[in-house]
Amino acid sequence: MGVDFDMTFFLVRRMAGFAATLFIAALVIFLLLDLLPGDPARFILGINATPEAVAALRTQMGLDAPAHERFLAWVGGMLVGDFGLSTTQRLPVAELIAERMAVTLPLSLIAMVVSVVVGLPIGILAAMRRGKATDTALMVLAQTGVAIPNFWFGMLLTLVFAVTLRWLPTGGFIPWDEDAGAAMRGMILPGLALALPQASILARVMRTALVDVTEQDFIRTARAKGMTKSEAIWRHGVRNALLPVLTILGLQFAYLIAGTIIVENVFYLPGLGRLIFTAISERDLVLVRGATIVLVVVTTATMLVVDLAYAFVDPRLKGREA
Amino acid sequence: MALVEIDHLTIGFDGHAAVSDLSLRIARGDRFGIIGESGSGKSLTALSIAGLLPEAAQVSGRIAFDGTPLPDNERAMARLRGKRIGMVFQEPMTALNPLMTIGEQIEEAINLAGISEVMPLALPDLLDEVGLAPGHVGRFPHQLSGGQRQRAMIAIALASQPELMIADEPTSALDAITQRTVLDLIAEICKRRHMTLLFISHDIRAVAALCDRVGVMRAGELVEQGETGDVFRAPQADYTRKLLAASRMQRRDRPAAAARVDGAPLLRVESVNRVYRHGGLWPWRDAPVRAVDGVTLNIVAGECVALVGPSGCGKTTLARMIVGLDDVSAGQLVFDGAAYRGRNLPPLLRAGLSLVFQDPFSSFDPRMTIGDSLGEPLHLLGRLSRDEHDARLAEAIEAVGLSVTMLERYPHEFSGGQRQRLAIARALVTRPRLVVLDEPVSALDVSVRGDVLNLLSRLQEEHGLTYLIISHDLDMVAAMADRVLVMEKGKIVEEGAPQSLFAAPQHSLTKALMAARLPEIAA
Numbered sequence: 001m002g003v004d005f006d007m008t009f010f011l012v013r014r015m016a017g018f019a020a021t022l023f024i025a026a027l028v029i030f031l032l033l034d035l036l037p038g039d040p041a042r043f044i045l046g047i048n049a050t051p052e053a054v055a056a057l058r059t060q061m062g063l064d065a066p067a068h069e070r071f072l073a074w075v076g077g078m079l080v081g082d083f084g085l086s087t088t089q090r091l092p093v094a095e096l097i098a099e100r101m102a103v104t105l106p107l108s109l110i111a112m113v114v115s116v117v118v119g120l121p122i123g124i125l126a127a128m129r130r131g132k133a134t135d136t137a138l139m140v141l142a143q144t145g146v147a148i149p150n151f152w153f154g155m156l157l158t159l160v161f162a163v164t165l166r167w168l169p170t171g172g173f174i175p176w177d178e179d180a181g182a183a184m185r186g187m188i189l190p191g192l193a194l195a196l197p198q199a200s201i202l203a204r205v206m207r208t209a210l211v212d213v214t215e216q217d218f219i220r221t222a223r224a225k226g227m228t229k230s231e232a233i234w235r236h237g238v239r240n241a242l243l244p245v246l247t248i249l250g251l252q253f254a255y256l257i258a259g260t261i262i263v264e265n266v267f268y269l270p271g272l273g274r275l276i277f278t279a280i281s282e283r284d285l286v287l288v289r290g291a292t293i294v295l296v297v298v299t300t301a302t303m304l305v306v307d308l309a310y311a312f313v314d315p316r317l318k319g320r321e322a
Numbered sequence: 323m324a325l326v327e328i329d330h331l332t333i334g335f336d337g338h339a340a341v342s343d344l345s346l347r348i349a350r351g352d353r354f355g356i357i358g359e360s361g362s363g364k365s366l367t368a369l370s371i372a373g374l375l376p377e378a379a380q381v382s383g384r385i386a387f388d389g390t391p392l393p394d395n396e397r398a399m400a401r402l403r404g405k406r407i408g409m410v411f412q413e414p415m416t417a418l419n420p421l422m423t424i425g426e427q428i429e430e431a432i433n434l435a436g437i438s439e440v441m442p443l444a445l446p447d448l449l450d451e452v453g454l455a456p457g458h459v460g461r462f463p464h465q466l467s468g469g470q471r472q473r474a475m476i477a478i479a480l481a482s483q484p485e486l487m488i489a490d491e492p493t494s495a496l497d498a499i500t501q502r503t504v505l506d507l508i509a510e511i512c513k514r515r516h517m518t519l520l521f522i523s524h525d526i527r528a529v530a531a532l533c534d535r536v537g538v539m540r541a542g543e544l545v546e547q548g549e550t551g552d553v554f555r556a557p558q559a560d561y562t563r564k565l566l567a568a569s570r571m572q573r574r575d576r577p578a579a580a581a582r583v584d585g586a587p588l589l590r591v592e593s594v595n596r597v598y599r600h601g602g603l604w605p606w607r608d609a610p611v612r613a614v615d616g617v618t619l620n621i622v623a624g625e626c627v628a629l630v631g632p633s634g635c636g637k638t639t640l641a642r643m644i645v646g647l648d649d650v651s652a653g654q655l656v657f658d659g660a661a662y663r664g665r666n667l668p669p670l671l672r673a674g675l676s677l678v679f680q681d682p683f684s685s686f687d688p689r690m691t692i693g694d695s696l697g698e699p700l701h702l703l704g705r706l707s708r709d710e711h712d713a714r715l716a717e718a719i720e721a722v723g724l725s726v727t728m729l730e731r732y733p734h735e736f737s738g739g740q741r742q743r744l745a746i747a748r749a750l751v752t753r754p755r756l757v758v759l760d761e762p763v764s765a766l767d768v769s770v771r772g773d774v775l776n777l778l779s780r781l782q783e784e785h786g787l788t789y790l791i792i793s794h795d796l797d798m799v800a801a802m803a804d805r806v807l808v809m810e811k812g813k814i815v816e817e818g819a820p821q822s823l824f825a826a827p828q829h830s831l832t833k834a835l836m837a838a839r840l841p842e843i844a845a
Contacts, residue, residue: 216416217411217413217416217417218417218419218420220411220417221409221411221417221418221419221475221478222419222430223374223400224372224374224403224404224407224408224409224479225404225431225434225478225481225482226400226401226403226404226405226434226435226482227400227404227434228396228400229396231400235430236422239421240419240421314420314421315420315421315462315464316420
């Protein structure tokens with residue numbers, strides 16, 4: 001019954017929790033949308049449709065069946081990749097979402113990587129130079145980064161790198177299978193625009209966490225062993241300070257997946273945010289339901305990854321009943 | 323030439339001197355003890371030798387190690403302490419990195435020492451020297467007991483085969499038995515390695531047992547120093563005499579105590595169990611923990627009963643159930659004729675029971691005035707008029723020897739001793755009959771412990787209080803208690819009047835507790 005056993009036990013528990021969360025979320029989403037006033041069949045056919053036509057469409061869409069059967073059919077369909085047909089576009093929802101994910105997922109990943117690569121070192125540097133001019137300058141910079149709206153920063157980037165320097169496209173998206181290089185180039189500016197506030201937040205969280213850790217006794221122990229202060233912070237502080245940073249990272253990724261709509265609009269990107277926005281305004285409930293459940297899956301999976309990362313970094317969590 | 327020479331050391335923060343004009347010599351092979359209370363500057367003095375003072379400190383004076391002034395360069399200073407000075411700190415839980423195994427942490431110290439001329443110490447030898455098993459290498463700090471963590475800390479300090487070991491209150495976070503074994507370990511290692519020791523403590527008896535030279539610090543000044551025997555036999559400074567007097571606890575005079583014990587019990591604890599189960603999918607995987615296991619005891623009105631035992635023996639769990647903060651798993655409690663199981667203790671009955679916590683620094687809400695904190699328990703009595711409320715607060719705070727004007731102040735404005743008085747006042751405000759005191763003086767400086775204990779005795783006489791004292795300090799217990807219960811692994815294993823119990827302990831735990839007592843300093 002060693003560490004490995006504890007780790008397996010921990011994994012099994014977390015996976016069970018993951019599945020339970022998804023099921024409850026699916027149930028809540030289904031009930032909420034089912035309870036909404038308004039008949040999708042009537043909405044599709046317009047106000048002038050005859051009651052017979054509406055009834056026929058209802059049967060065709062499966063709206064006559066009892067709620068629990070419709071729920072099971074919906075969940076069962078999703079398990080085999082069938083999210084239903086979009087009521088407005090008459091296309092499979094799975095296909096629509098997958099198409100948009102091909103934009104949103106790489107965009108979010110780029111933004112994450114940039115914010116980690118830029119934000120964490122700035123936070124670490126500021127913490128090590130605490131109270132000195134470097135620290136003040138970096139934190140003013142981070143504060144500015146949080147305050148600047150990302151769409152404005154996106155426009156600024158377009159002005160400099162696309163309009164004036166002509167290094168990168170101003171916007172639009174060329175599908176990956178047509179020209180992967182062009183697709184990638186189209187992601188750079190929106191990725192940077194999204195990364196700026198995230199990097200600023202990460203820098204501030206990292207600095208605060210590291211400053212807190214630096215006050216801890218074990219940093220003094222490390223110095224007593226013969227390290228200088230910065231060696232002690234680097235070798236013993238950073239890993240301890242990463243714990244709160246992990247939580248923020250998870251939240252940021254979940255936010256990026258759904259929250260990129262403004263930047264998508266600035267750069268004319270066909271991302272998930274715009275799809276959901278359109279679906280809501282057109283009352284495409286099948287699409288809204290499908291997209292929402294996908295967001296739930298992404299968010300829950302991110303939290304699962306954060307939990308696993310925690311267990312990996314912090315031995316105190318392994319085997320603890322949480 | 324002395325190994326450590328300190329001349330006219332002054333350490334200040336924002337213009338206030340925390341250490342002023344301190345000079346001392348520690349010769350090679352000496353075991354030098356510095357005694358002082360919290361805030362006396364003893365830890366700062368120790369840190370300054372290792373170059374570990376906070377950055378905000380303004381330092382003047384000269385410190386030389388082995389004839390050479392301490393280097394100004396940070397890296398050179400770091401390497402010097404890494405190779406030649408070992409340090410052990412007070413709280414081993416926070417002094418070790420929670421994310422690394424103790425093996426990795428000791429290994430790191432060995433590597434940093436980078437000894438070339440001497441054979442580097444192997445990890446197994448170090449573990450063996452400090453009394454840890456080879457299996458402990460892969461454990462993380464949270465998987466070890468307090469004593470084992472401090473042993474790991476000592477192993478880290480020894481890894482570079484240092485010439486000087488600085489131990490700053492190395493045992494004050496440990497329970498009595500562990501305290502003694504760690505002190506003995508340090509003494510033994512110093513003797514074997516001919517290592518110089520700088521031992522910082524507020525415990526005058528620990529210093530007397532371990533050190534051959536001693537310095538007494540007060541408010542940043544070294545008021546006296548010399549051979550341990552000379553200083554304690556004929557102390558020159560008034561302050562040293564005061565500390566010596568405070569270390570010898572006199573049994574309080576309570577002629578009426580014996581007569582009271584015949585009365586009807588105020589509190590009955592009847593076959594109480596407290597079992598903690600681990601949650602989770604497989605409840606059968608871990609055996610449930612029996613924190614309290616079939617405890618039966620009676621406390622008569624007016625009695626002072628002490629519950630002693632090592633940390634983790636269940637004494638605090640028992641106290642929490644008695645005051646209604648936790649529920650019994652089986653059995654019942656009867657207070658003043660009314661039975662309860664713990665948290666179902668009714669408010670009016672709860673007003674008759676109070677608890678005083680160990681640490682007066684963390685048991686007050688820093689953002690509430692003392693008056694608000696003291697007034698909180700009064701809600702148990704139902705609605706009181708404004709005058710009645712204020713009169714209760716005044717009565718409580720005056721009873722502990724403080725003034726009514728202090729009710730407007732905040733906790734940080736008070737010293738440790740004053741805060742513990744305030745904690746006692748908070749316990750008294752509902753006019754309880756039974757007060758449970760959980761280590762009431764162990765967080766306090768030696769010189770104020772006596773005052774707080776005298777206060778408790780006086781309050782008991784004046785208000786006819788009944789006390790249940792939880793402690794591992796046998797000297798305090800011997801001075802205060804009418805009856806002592808010894809607890810081990812959730813069970814009461816021995817019981818008796820302190821004089822007879824300590825004179826002829828029967829149970830192995832009581833014997834071990836007696837053996838762990840440090841010898842009193844002869845007058």
